[in-house]
Amino acid sequence: MIYAENVLICIAVPLAITLLFTRGGARRLSASFIAGMIVCILSAYISGFMQLMSGFSAEDTSIFLSPMIEECMKLLSMLFCVYVFNPSDDDIQLCAVGIGAGFATFENCCFILSSGAPQLAYVLVRGSAVGVMHIVTLVALAKGMQLLKTYKAFSLAGIAGVLSLSVTVHGLYNLLVSKPGVSSYIGYVMPMICAIVLYRINSEWDDLTMIKNSNNYHTHIGESNE
């Protein structure tokens, strides 16, 4: 048993202090990172509560309940950011990356503290699988939100759709790594593949957004000429 709250305080306090001495993007990233760690601990509380309420085993909870709870919590923190601060597209992504990295870091810290880290290979696999998974699902969520905002289609259906997609990715990962063997290897590789695909989309994204903005610009010019 570990005292997760104490671990959180230990990691979050230095980061909180950095907020006093940073500005702009660096400050937003640090704040999102802390928010991600808080979201992680709250998700763990809720998962534990739901496990008790539903009578599921620890394995079933991690396969079926945790993905839903964790992704919903991450979405809520993103929605808070979007609705309260009304950020630009770049800031939405910054917020997503920060929350994802904070979530993954805190989860990995707790995991290593509770089960030890004697095997470097296993720690590396965990770091590049679970760690990447949380960032990937949140960046996908952020991309969906950006697109919905760009097309003024920021609807409940769109947000819930993107959320359900990230829950499915997370759920599939948890299912695949739940059994040793080939399935777990596929599971461990999956987040990295998703990260590469998202990176590719991210590079294309800038071109697409530029075209969309330029179309809007031409439309406005056309209207003003008329």
Added chain:
Amino acid sequence: MNGETLFGIVATILQSIVLIVVVLQSIRLTLMKKNYFLPFFFALAMMSFLLSDLYWIAYDVLKPDTRMPIAANEIGECAMILLLSAGLDVVLKDKKKIPAEIVFTFLFIGANIVLWIAWSGEWLQDVLFGIPYIYFLWLLIRGIRSRGVLIRKELWLASLMGVSVLILQIPLFFVKGFLFEFIKVLCFVVMFALMAWLGFKSFQSKDYFMTLAFFLWTELSMFLCPEPYYDMAFWVNIIVLPMMYTSMKKELANDLC
């Protein structure tokens, strides 16, 4: 792993292959950089469906012949319906909100949900994952009406046939023997007749809303069917996927003209 599970896995793998092709083609359309919203959301929706299939296959292989405590793959299907709805919402020009249509969609999908609960007993997930279908059906009805794909009489006929299927499902819980068999056959004849008609209309018009309505009916039919009718609806469901892609491409071309 029994034969039925194995057959299910093979059929799902085939559906996944079709979905991979559809997803890749949709991504290619997205990268043509003209109007990327619809193909992008279509690709995301199909990706969700693909993930749902992969989840199903992984679960059947890792935990064969066990029932999921929560059908997590249904979240993927839910995502697909929501993402398709998000795309339709932008495409739909008609902003009229006719109360009768809203009431009909609530009652129709509500009745479906009641039947799912009666069959499976899983009320929470059936209600939760059924809600997106209400919104989706509402958008489809508005689109089909406003574009004139089906005339008023045809819309009434389709609604009547859909409702008849649901009504005919009710006695199947109570009656036995010859009457059970008779009602069952009658129910599935109406169900597949509607499916064939919607399929014909989709093929004829190549309208995006019509093809999605056809797809929705194959989905709803699958949820209401026991074997072997389930397998028949499943195969039709696979055939609709490329049709959906084609109609989406046509929609995109119309939008750009």
